Amino acid sequence: MYRYDDYDHAIVKARVAQFRGQTERYLAGQLSEDEFRPLRLQNGLYIQRHSPMLRLAVPYGLIAARQLRRFADITRRYDRGFGHFTTRHNLQLNWVKLADVPDILAELAEEELHAIQTSGNCIRNVTTDHFAGVAADEIADPRPWAEILRQWSTFHPEFAYLPRKFKVAISGATEDRAAVQVHDLGLQVVRNEAGEIGFKVYAGGGLGRTPLLGQVVREFLPWQHLLSYTEALVRVFNRHGRRDNAYKARIKILVKALGRDEFSRQVEAEWAHLKEGPATLTAAEVGRVAAQFAAPAYETLAADDLCHLAHLREDKAFARWVGRNVQAHKVAGYAAVTLSLKASGAAPGDASSEQLEAAADLAERFSFGELRVSHEQNLILADVPQRELYTVWHRAKAAGLASPTVGLIQDLIACPGGDFCGLANARSLPLAAAIQERFEDLDYQHDIGDLELNISGCMNSCGHHHLGAIGILGVDKNGEEWYQVTLGGRQGNHARIGDVIGRAFAAVEVPDAVERLITSYLAHRHADERFIDTFDRIGAEPFRATAYSNPQPSRRVVNG
Amino acid sequence: MANKQIIKERRLQDDAWKVVTLVDGEAPLDVCLPVGPLLVPVSVWKAKKACLIHREYEHGTPLGIWLAPEDKIEDIAGDIDDFSVIAVHFPKFTDGRGYSTARLLRERYGFDGEVRAFGDIGHDQIFFLNRAGFDAFVIGEGKSAEDALTAFDDFPESYQGDAVQPLPLFRRRAA
Numbered sequence: 216m217y218r219y220d221d222y223d224h225a226i227v228k229a230r231v232a233q234f235r236g237q238t239e240r241y242l243a244g245q246l247s248e249d250e251f252r253p254l255r256l257q258n259g260l261y262i263q264r265h266s267p268m269l270r271l272a273v274p275y276g277l278i279a280a281r282q283l284r285r286f287a288d289i290t291r292r293y294d295r296g297f298g299h300f301t302t303r304h305n306l307q308l309n310w311v312k313l314a315d316v317p318d319i320l321a322e323l324a325e326e327e328l329h330a331i332q333t334s335g336n337c338i339r340n341v342t343t344d345h346f347a348g349v350a351a352d353e354i355a356d357p358r359p360w361a362e363i364l365r366q367w368s369t370f371h372p373e374f375a376y377l378p379r380k381f382k383v384a385i386s387g388a389t390e391d392r393a394a395v396q397v398h399d400l401g402l403q404v405v406r407n408e409a410g411e412i413g414f415k416v417y418a419g420g421g422l423g424r425t426p427l428l429g430q431v432v433r434e435f436l437p438w439q440h441l442l443s444y445t446e447a448l449v450r451v452f453n454r455h456g457r458r459d460n461a462y463k464a465r466i467k468i469l470v471k472a473l474g475r476d477e478f479s480r481q482v483e484a485e486w487a488h489l490k491e492g493p494a495t496l497t498a499a500e501v502g503r504v505a506a507q508f509a510a511p512a513y514e515t516l517a518a519d520d521l522c523h524l525a526h527l528r529e530d531k532a533f534a535r536w537v538g539r540n541v542q543a544h545k546v547a548g549y550a551a552v553t554l555s556l557k558a559s560g561a562a563p564g565d566a567s568s569e570q571l572e573a574a575a576d577l578a579e580r581f582s583f584g585e586l587r588v589s590h591e592q593n594l595i596l597a598d599v600p601q602r603e604l605y606t607v608w609h610r611a612k613a614a615g616l617a618s619p620t621v622g623l624i625q626d627l628i629a630c631p632g633g634d635f636c637g638l639a640n641a642r643s644l645p646l647a648a649a650i651q652e653r654f655e656d657l658d659y660q661h662d663i664g665d666l667e668l669n670i671s672g673c674m675n676s677c678g679h680h681h682l683g684a685i686g687i688l689g690v691d692k693n694g695e696e697w698y699q700v701t702l703g704g705r706q707g708n709h710a711r712i713g714d715v716i717g718r719a720f721a722a723v724e725v726p727d728a729v730e731r732l733i734t735s736y737l738a739h740r741h742a743d744e745r746f747i748d749t750f751d752r753i754g755a756e757p758f759r760a761t762a763y764s765n766p767q768p769s770r771r772v773v774n775g
Numbered sequence: 776m777a778n779k780q781i782i783k784e785r786r787l788q789d790d791a792w793k794v795v796t797l798v799d800g801e802a803p804l805d806v807c808l809p810v811g812p813l814l815v816p817v818s819v820w821k822a823k824k825a826c827l828i829h830r831e832y833e834h835g836t837p838l839g840i841w842l843a844p845e846d847k848i849e850d851i852a853g854d855i856d857d858f859s860v861i862a863v864h865f866p867k868f869t870d871g872r873g874y875s876t877a878r879l880l881r882e883r884y885g886f887d888g889e890v891r892a893f894g895d896i897g898h899d900q901i902f903f904l905n906r907a908g909f910d911a912f913v914i915g916e917g918k919s920a921e922d923a924l925t926a927f928d929d930f931p932e933s934y935q936g937d938a939v940q941p942l943p944l945f946r947r948r949a950a
Binding site: 222503 | 948
């Protein structure tokens, strides 16, 4: 993976010193709350309901075992012994003290971790495919491009005070696992007829209050121009994006207002001035960065390990875990393992200090010392030899990281919600727990099969509810928590925003409503049809009819 | 406004320039121009261009203009050689349009006079403002100019090219 050189170290270290100064000036009353807020946000520091929350970047989702170990140590000494993985490759500490933050950042900087631009109205952490480098359907490894973009966007002098946040995602595979169509800027690696690498460019996607899919603003951007074109695009946004209303300030609103063609024309006109300038990438630079993502020293292995096959035959629970949590690898004899952070009863995406260390141990012992963070809030060991899967499973199980439920209802995505987040209208975690409890029976879950259920505690949509086959959004009605249900969302190449099915449900009604939706699916499905396929075939109406068929009287008990 | 201090060449200096603003309802043509070097809003420049140029010609008073965040540099691009100072106002430091304005002035239009930032700016903006092409800074009210002076070296190195160093780090990196 990418290792810092002297320049990277110097820049991150300078950031720690700068933030230490800002924090000291704030605590001394020299910076007002209004002045400090944008500064601390650009360093990932929120003031939450109970305590400040510090959001660290895991650039393009790649984290080393040594980094995870250091993070685990920090969670113990500065927090309450756990960390939280978000839907955008970030890692959050929920209980830090403001005055400790500079020290935490200084320690993390030693391990090449930082919180730069993880919030605020700037270019955020660039995200990508959690199977980058190991997926069989990869056109090119997206991580070198993500790192090149990370460097370009870090402390960009022109784009520190954009109209609103700006999120970039990049996918290098034919199947989009990076949700590029719901990012402010989405880049899809493609090859032209001559076989040269370039990017299909989507702009103006995003969730939140006005969910929109990105539009293709350029079919093919040759790789040399990645930075100059991106600079032109962000400049058009910086100059012309709305600043009078925070809810209308994302680039999607500008793209929508101008229309795709006019927006694209303005970017091209700006780019004409920058194209072939000093920001033009060189093969030497791309090669320098790409070398750091070279494949690890794989052994030459048989495609099928005999011991592994025997375990699969003999151990039903292991086979079930492999069926859900182990993905194919492009190298014979290897597999990618998802360590589930969705154990029933724990907050989705949360990991205790011990679990973080157990994951680091597994990575060191079995997967070249590296892990990935997926946007489904799980951890991934990307390079595990098949013959070790049985051992990995046992150890992961002992650490509570082996729920055999990847892609099933228990693997639901949820933001921290009203229990922690100052923006939330409603809590997400008790609802997630109630749904997980309702579907706890593994046979039932496996019978239901692939189902993306996503929960957000407010319109900011950190839980990506619009993209869930079943989406749940917390809304506030006269001080009570209610939940709106959407159906039909999908991520990936055929990304689609779900539609609201009807009136909101009281918290206590939600598990029943979800169960009725699923009963409806089970009644209508054809063989091997996923929930989303059945929905596509029969439409929302049969689901709507059952969802409201047996309305419970709304009680004032919330998340009962 | 006389004897106001400004940061230039990384030190505090006296500054004689006055910012002309229109009061509510005042027509640009009616504005009274005080003596001395003036930074006028775009509307006044457009309305009283002949008069302002005459002042420079007759009295040697240098010309200056100030841009609001929404003012487009393209609209005065043909005139920029007339100005000794082009100032950009930051009513709120969180409005970042002025950074693009400065870069365009320097990098696209080749303006080599003073580009001045004024308004709600202080220590925490100086490093980026400087890189975007500003070379003079009137620190906002209630903020410390002495403190702001230390901000030029907040970072030892930058990845991207900018108005001061056009080459990105990858073109300067030791092989």
